[in-house]
Structure formats: structure tokens, C-alpha cells
Amino acid sequence: MSAQNPVPEPTGGPLVEGPADPEHDPRASYALEPDYVAALTRRVVSTTGETAQVDTPLNGAPLAHIPQSSAADVAEAFTRARKAQQAWSRVSLDDRAAMLLRLHDLVLDRQDEIIDLIVWESGKARKHAFDEPMHIALTARYYARTARQHLKADRKLGVVPGLTRVEVNRVPKGVVGIISPWNYPFTMALCDGLPALLAGNAVVTKPDAQTMLSALLGAQLLEEAGFPADLWQVVAGPGADLGPEIVGRADYICFTGSTATGKLIAQGCADRLIGCSLELGGKNPILILRDADIDKAAEGAVRAAFSNAGQLCVSMERMFVADQVYDRFVERFVARTEAMSLGASLDWGTDMGSLISQQQLDAVVRHVEDAVAKGARVLAGGKARPDLGPYVFEPTILEGVSPDMTCFGEETFGPVISIYRFHDEADAVARANDGEYGLNASIYSQDGSRARAMARHIKCGTVNINEAFGATFASIDSPMGGMRQSGMGRRQGAEGIHRYTEPQAVATQRLIRFAPMFGMSDEAYGKVMTANLRLMKKLGRA
Structure with a gap:
């Protein structure tokens, strides 16, 4: 196996030359621009005054200090998100889709910056980091172009042809809690949340502690694309501390991670009778x-x-x-x-x-x-x-x-x-x-x-x-998504956006009612309805 130069070199983007780290390769002396890091980390909802240091796996050097959130900060994030969601749910579907298309272009235009940050945080090969902005662009474009297909009111068969009109609306659940992993820090921080936003929800997200900066850059790009600032809230801290706080407040949970943690989240959701989608382990x-x-x-x-x-x-x-x-x-x-x-x-x-x-x-x-x-x-x-x-x-x-x-x-x-x-x-x-x-x-x-x-x-x-x-x-x-112990629910496609909505059936009845009319007895009404059922079968109606 051939070795590549282990020294990170600047490729453009948010990098500055800093002091050499004597405990590591002294040539690896590039760091993230402090003002750049500060602009990202201020997006974390945090009043604790505490931070956690994150190191880069490229050379083990310190990368950033991430503000830490408390239970009270999680509560505040949900308060802001709920207020923003009420206004957001009244924004037209076309306007929401237009923001996703702007995000598509921003992600492609800023891919070098995004990839740099992913590699710094995760240590993955650049060609594998490239997959992440591509996947987010694909996701944004797909849901923007299919918004009406998935979310418009859907006509259904009425019991009496021509006299019963039935529609099914897709009502947003409210505030979606997303707990995302470190292995694809940009993709997983955003891809599940984009259909949630399009469906009219707000999001409170807790990215993995090891890869917060990539997720925070995603939040920044959402705002630049036109999404209201309070619609996407980010909290930071240990999953064991903040996970239950999110599960205890969200209207739906989306989790990607281990099967063991997924089971705990499913139990918490069951206690509150809220839904969840879980993408878990695999062999x-x-x-x-x-x-x-x-x-x-x-x-x-x-x-x-x-x-x-x-x-x-x-x-x-x-x-x-x-x-x-x-x-x-x-x-x-x-x-x-x-x-x-x-x-x-x-x-x-x-x-x-x-x-x-x-x-x-x-x-x-x-x-x-x-x-x-x-x-x-x-x-x-x-x-x-x-x-x-x-x-x-x-x-x-x-x-x-x-x-x-x-x-x-x-x-x-x-x-x-x-x-x-x-x-x-x-x-x-x-x-x-x-x-x-x-x-x-x-x-x-x-x-x-x-x-x-x-x-x-x-x-x-x-x-x-x-x-x-x-x-x-x-x-x-x-x-x-997965079967068996690999999870429940699905991302992508119709299932990936419908999970964030409640189906609401609305039926309008014309001329007749579902009860005896015109002096008809209950018995006569029963015979008429029975004849109607036989007729519908002969006509091939469902």
C-alpha cells in the first residue's frame, strides 16, 4: 500500500498558517481561521459558558472549541423553533422549494470549503468527502422538484361517486428533532432535515460532538439560502445528556447511529406516542x-x-x-x-x-x-x-x-x-x-x-x-433504511418526507346524508345501502 504525504496542505478556504505543534509533525502547521470558527460556533444555542475541544484526526492537533448546551438551552431551542414553525407553515410550498434550489447552488459553489471542513473534522479521503456536498445537492434538488407531488392535497375515492369528495392533506408535525452521526458530518446533518423543512416543520438538531463544524456550516448555508434563522436550531453536547431532552420535546425524532442507542430513543418516543425513524447498525x-x-x-x-x-x-x-x-x-x-x-x-x-x-x-x-x-x-x-x-x-x-x-x-x-x-x-x-x-x-x-x-x-x-x-x-x-435490527422508517423518496407529516382526511358530503331521508325507515335505508354496495361491485368500483 502506497503512502500519501501525511502533511495537510491548504487548498483554499478557511485556513491560516499557525504555530507548529511540537507533539506532532511540525510541518502540519495549518489551522482554521479563528474568526471563521467563531462565526460557525456562535450558531450553537448555548448559555453555559463551557466549551469542548475538538481535535483533527489528520494530525491530532486542536481544531476548535465548541460551546456546550444545557437542558435549558435545548428547551430554548425548541421554544424558538416552535415560534418560527408557526410562521413557516404558512409560507407557500413554491417559496420553500425555491430556497432548496438556492441551497443546491450554494452547496455546489462552496464545495471546496465544505470538503476542507469535512476532511479536517473526519480525516476521510478528499474523494469520499466530495460525496457529501453532492448528496446534499441531489437531495435539495429532488425534494424541490417533487414538492407538489409529495405534499399537495391528494384526492381519494368517496363512498358515493360524485356526492362525496375526499382529500388527504399533509400537515407538518411541528418541530423535528434530528440526532446525526460523525461519519458523514455534512450529509447526515442536513439530508434528513431538508424534507422536514419543505414539509413545513422546524428542526432542532444535535450533531455528533466530533464533527460540529461541518454541521454548523450546513446551518449557515441554510440561512444564506433564505430559510428563517430560528427555523433550524443547533445544540451541542454529549448525546447521553441532550438526547433525552430532545426526545422529550420533539414532535418526531430522526436518528442515525448505533442500534443500542436507537433502541433507547425508540423507547423514549413510545412513551410520548411520537414517531421516529432510525437508521442503525449493519453487518x-x-x-x-x-x-x-x-x-x-x-x-x-x-x-x-x-x-x-x-x-x-x-x-x-x-x-x-x-x-x-x-x-x-x-x-x-x-x-x-x-x-x-x-x-x-x-x-x-x-x-x-x-x-x-x-x-x-x-x-x-x-x-x-x-x-x-x-x-x-x-x-x-x-x-x-x-x-x-x-x-x-x-x-x-x-x-x-x-x-x-x-x-x-x-x-x-x-x-x-x-x-x-x-x-x-x-x-x-x-x-x-x-x-x-x-x-x-x-x-x-x-x-x-x-x-x-x-x-x-x-x-x-x-x-x-x-x-x-x-x-x-x-x-x-x-x-x-434498514430491516430488523438495522432500524425502522426510511429516508429519501416519498417515505422520507411523509414521515414528517400527519395525513389528514377531509371529506365533503353533498345532497345526501348517511342516514334515512325522505321519510325512509331504518330498514328501508339498510336495503338501499345494501343495493348500492352490490351495484358498486358490479361496476368494478374499489
């Missing part, structure tokens, strides 16, 4: 069938397993390869993996960047060491690379992983994939369905019809054919 399978294009499958498998250093909820950690192509595929997969360039850098050209923290690195090391100690073989990678960055770990392929190993069934959330042979495709599907998760799967085959038929038997919310995860995730018109 995602990729199947390489006997008729797969080996070169395309090997290239796709690298992205499937090692994009964002494996810190992606839809990335692959279990690979099942048909006997007929196993040896040839593994040879090419290993070769491609070993050819990857690694590093902690702001530059383009790095194939895989850093893990985000020491905690994440420790988890990956623990999984790999446990597997090797119990007999697994390392086909590629397998070790940390502190020479490239404090949290860089090589992309790793394991063979011979067995159920007694931690990484067999537990999510690693790092650049580690276990590879298994299969002979019978039904057995491969059964093994893919093993465990408690069901988020994303991938199938490589040159027979698209056969692969799509197989996909129907895989218990995952999304399945990609001849692609890792991008085909479904970038198709904003289709729902994205």
Missing part, C-alpha cells in the same frame, strides 16, 4: 456470483469495503464468493487493496484516509487481533499506520473468520472485511441473512434478472446490483 454482505465480471467486482469490492475507511453504515464487512471464481477474484481483490494509497491529507489522490478517533482505531485493532489470535489469516493490511496519521489503519482482508471471532457478527465500522467461499447460491443467501442486521447488500453478476430475483430474498432495506452502495443511496427517489 452488510456482498455476494460475488459465479458469472460476475471479476475485474468489475474486485474494483467495486474495494469501494464497498474501504470507502471512508469502512466508517459507513452501508459498507460491506462480509463477502461471499462463489467457488468457481474464488481464487481468481481474491487474487485481484487483494492486488487492488494493496495498491491503494493511504494517508491523512487534504489533497485529492488519496484512496483511503484516516479513522476518526483513537476509540475507533482501538475497536478496529481489537477485532483484527482477536480474529488473528483465533486462526484467521490476513490476506492484506492488518495493522495501524501511525507514520501516516494517528488513526490510520490499513485496509484489511481476512480469510478463515469463524463464529467465535468478534468480527464475525459484530459491526467493526472500519476498513476490515471477512471473505468466505460458497458453492450453493441458496446457501449464500442464507448466510447473507444470518445475524440480526439488515441494512444494505450487494450482488455482482452479469445476469441482472437473476441478481434482482435473488435480491428479493435478502433481508436488507437496500440491495445494489453490480455496485457497492452508491446506486441506491444516490437515487433520492427510492427509500433508504
Whole structure:
């Protein structure tokens, strides 16, 4: 695996040269402009006077001090959001959609700044950070262009043709609470909130503590696009402290994170009888069938397993390869993996960047060491690379992983994939369905019809054919979410915006009433209605 220059270099944007850090590489002496950081962090609702230091995983140097919110600050954020939402709900749908289109252009125009900030906070490769502004632009444009399709009053069948008119309105829930993760700090901070705003809601969001700046830049761009300032409130602090405060006040909760935390949030929502959508953990399978294009499958498998250093909820950690192509595929997969360039850098050209923290690195090391100690073989990678960055770990392929190993069934959330042979495709599907998760799967085959038929038997919310995860995730018109322990609810598509609304049926009755008329007895009324039901069936009416 080739190394990239580990020294972050300025690429334009909010960077200034600062003092060298003697505990780290003295050449890595660039920092974020203090006034720039101050302009972002003042958007946090905070009266505590307390801050938390955030360090960059690129070199471990301090990045920013984030104001911390209290329970009282969360309450204040909801107060502001509710007041703003009352006025916002009366803004026309066309005007809301126009703001999303302005956001689309702002995100594309400012993508270098956005990407810089994402890389500084997360340590991911620049090409993987690029995915984030692209996804937000796609999301903003999709919902702006389909606003009426999803939110206009929908005519329904009335019980008496011509005399009963029924419409279903989409009424905003009110204030949506969003708790977003660190792995895609710009995308996850914004993508679930955009349809909430379009539907007429306000948002109170708590981004992950490690990646607040990317989320705060998103809030700034929303305001620049024309959204009212108080409509999008940001609080900061430990999830264990602020999460219950948000759940206790929101009208709906959207959470992306671990299954364990998702269950706690679901319990809190159940106690208040409010809805929630939860995108949780995964142990995602990729199947390489006997008729797969080996070169395309090997290239796709690298992205499937090692994009964002494996810190992606839809990335692959279990690979099942048909006997007929196993040896040839593994040879090419290993070769491609070993050819990857690694590093902690702001530059383009790095194939895989850093893990985000020491905690994440420790988890990956623990999984790999446990597997090797119990007999697994390392086909590629397998070790940390502190020479490239404090949290860089090589992309790793394991063979011979067995159920007694931690990484067999537990999510690693790092650049580690276990590879298994299969002979019978039904057995491969059964093994893919093993465990408690069901988020994303991938199938490589040159027979698209056969692969799509197989996909129907895989218990995952999304399945990609001849692609890792991008085909479904970038198709904003289709729902994205998990089955089983991987969550509930969906983002994107109609489901992604309807979750933030209450369906309200409004029926107008003309001329007749649903009771005896014109001196008709109850018995006669019953006979007339029975005859009407028989007639409607003969006419083919639903």
C-alpha cells in the first residue's frame, strides 16, 4: 500500500498558517481561521459558558472549541423553533422549494470549503468527502422538484361517486428533532432535515460532538439560502445528556447511529406516542456470483469495503464468493487493496484516509487481533499506520473468520472485511441473512434478472446490483433504511418526507346524508345501502 504525504496542505478556504505543534509533525502547521470558527460556533444555542475541544484526526492537533448546551438551552431551542414553525407553515410550498434550489447552488459553489471542513473534522479521503456536498445537492434538488407531488392535497375515492369528495392533506408535525452521526458530518446533518423543512416543520438538531463544524456550516448555508434563522436550531453536547431532552420535546425524532442507542430513543418516543425513524447498525454482505465480471467486482469490492475507511453504515464487512471464481477474484481483490494509497491529507489522490478517533482505531485493532489470535489469516493490511496519521489503519482482508471471532457478527465500522467461499447460491443467501442486521447488500453478476430475483430474498432495506452502495443511496427517489435490527422508517423518496407529516382526511358530503331521508325507515335505508354496495361491485368500483 502506497503512502500519501501525511502533511495537510491548504487548498483554499478557511485556513491560516499557525504555530507548529511540537507533539506532532511540525510541518502540519495549518489551522482554521479563528474568526471563521467563531462565526460557525456562535450558531450553537448555548448559555453555559463551557466549551469542548475538538481535535483533527489528520494530525491530532486542536481544531476548535465548541460551546456546550444545557437542558435549558435545548428547551430554548425548541421554544424558538416552535415560534418560527408557526410562521413557516404558512409560507407557500413554491417559496420553500425555491430556497432548496438556492441551497443546491450554494452547496455546489462552496464545495471546496465544505470538503476542507469535512476532511479536517473526519480525516476521510478528499474523494469520499466530495460525496457529501453532492448528496446534499441531489437531495435539495429532488425534494424541490417533487414538492407538489409529495405534499399537495391528494384526492381519494368517496363512498358515493360524485356526492362525496375526499382529500388527504399533509400537515407538518411541528418541530423535528434530528440526532446525526460523525461519519458523514455534512450529509447526515442536513439530508434528513431538508424534507422536514419543505414539509413545513422546524428542526432542532444535535450533531455528533466530533464533527460540529461541518454541521454548523450546513446551518449557515441554510440561512444564506433564505430559510428563517430560528427555523433550524443547533445544540451541542454529549448525546447521553441532550438526547433525552430532545426526545422529550420533539414532535418526531430522526436518528442515525448505533442500534443500542436507537433502541433507547425508540423507547423514549413510545412513551410520548411520537414517531421516529432510525437508521442503525449493519453487518452488510456482498455476494460475488459465479458469472460476475471479476475485474468489475474486485474494483467495486474495494469501494464497498474501504470507502471512508469502512466508517459507513452501508459498507460491506462480509463477502461471499462463489467457488468457481474464488481464487481468481481474491487474487485481484487483494492486488487492488494493496495498491491503494493511504494517508491523512487534504489533497485529492488519496484512496483511503484516516479513522476518526483513537476509540475507533482501538475497536478496529481489537477485532483484527482477536480474529488473528483465533486462526484467521490476513490476506492484506492488518495493522495501524501511525507514520501516516494517528488513526490510520490499513485496509484489511481476512480469510478463515469463524463464529467465535468478534468480527464475525459484530459491526467493526472500519476498513476490515471477512471473505468466505460458497458453492450453493441458496446457501449464500442464507448466510447473507444470518445475524440480526439488515441494512444494505450487494450482488455482482452479469445476469441482472437473476441478481434482482435473488435480491428479493435478502433481508436488507437496500440491495445494489453490480455496485457497492452508491446506486441506491444516490437515487433520492427510492427509500433508504434498514430491516430488523438495522432500524425502522426510511429516508429519501416519498417515505422520507411523509414521515414528517400527519395525513389528514377531509371529506365533503353533498345532497345526501348517511342516514334515512325522505321519510325512509331504518330498514328501508339498510336495503338501499345494501343495493348500492352490490351495484358498486358490479361496476368494478374499489
